[in-house]
Amino acid sequence: xxxxxxxxxxxxxxxxxxxxxxxxxxxxxxxxxxxxxxxxxxxxxxxxxxxxxxxxxxxxxxxxxxxxxxxxxxxxxxxxxxxxxxxxxxxxxxxxxxxxxxxxxxxx
Amino acid sequence: xxxxxxxxxxxxxxxxxxxxxxxxxxxxxxxxxxxxxxxxxxxxxxxxxxxxxxxxxxxxxxxxxxxxxxxxxxxxxxxxxxxxxxxxxxxxxxxxxxxxxxxxxxxxxxxxxxxxxxx
Numbered sequence: 752x753x754x755x756x757x758x759x760x761x762x763x764x765x766x767x768x769x770x771x772x773x774x775x776x777x778x779x780x781x782x783x784x785x786x787x788x789x790x791x792x793x794x795x796x797x798x799x800x801x802x803x804x805x806x807x808x809x810x811x812x813x814x815x816x817x818x819x820x821x822x823x824x825x826x827x828x829x830x831x832x833x834x835x836x837x838x839x840x841x842x843x844x845x846x847x848x849x850x851x852x853x854x855x856x857x858x859x
Numbered sequence: 860x861x862x863x864x865x866x867x868x869x870x871x872x873x874x875x876x877x878x879x880x881x882x883x884x885x886x887x888x889x890x891x892x893x894x895x896x897x898x899x900x901x902x903x904x905x906x907x908x909x910x911x912x913x914x915x916x917x918x919x920x921x922x923x924x925x926x927x928x929x930x931x932x933x934x935x936x937x938x939x940x941x942x943x944x945x946x947x948x949x950x951x952x953x954x955x956x957x958x959x960x961x962x963x964x965x966x967x968x969x970x971x972x973x974x975x976x977x978x
Contacts, residue, residue, distance in 0.1 A: 838904055840965075842965055848964055849906065
């Protein structure tokens with residue numbers, strides 16, 4: 752199985768800050784990488800697929816980059832509503848589809 | 860309304876069984892592969908099982924293979940998860956999730972989840 756490792760596990764940043772979350776795959780997954788946002792008590796929400804393709808309707812503050820084994824999710828200017836846990840997921844090889852352990856983003 | 864609505868969760872003893880359902884509305888159910896994804900209390904996301912659009916192909920995560928069975932009834936726009944030989948480690952919120960048609964492996968629509976407690 753492909754292991755996905757996110758860092759950091761949590762972060763605290765101020766409104767307007769640029770925030771970057773990284774995700775590393777245990778083997779080459781090309782660009783088959785997906786990002787989700789999950790707010791407490793809610794189901795996950797798809798943000799980005801194909802490593803960098805923003806889902807329609809998602810704020811352009813969010814962007815994704817990377818290929819192979821190293822990926823990043825960047826929030827260009829952190830807003831209060833971005834407080835959530837973010838998960839990466841590999842879509843290259845299954846079963847199983849595998850997720851990172853999550854990164855909790857808090858607002859200072 | 861466009862939604863996925865799960866039901867069937869509850870409290871069950873170890874070794875017991877439950878059947879989860881997920882009814883789709885407002886979407887063309889037969890156009891999408893579907894999956895179940897679970898989240899243990901305070902933990903991350905874990906993909907559990909998946910099924911093709913027609914239902915002819917199914918996939919399972921290692922921890923549930925042989926105990927869980929995913930199925931679908933396309934005439935009723937409903938996804939199922941039959942869970943047998945339940946263990947404490949199966950305690951989680953179970954979400955049904957719709958696969959993106961043009962991008963296998965991404966899930967663009969999720970239900971609100973149904974809680975399964977094995978104790």
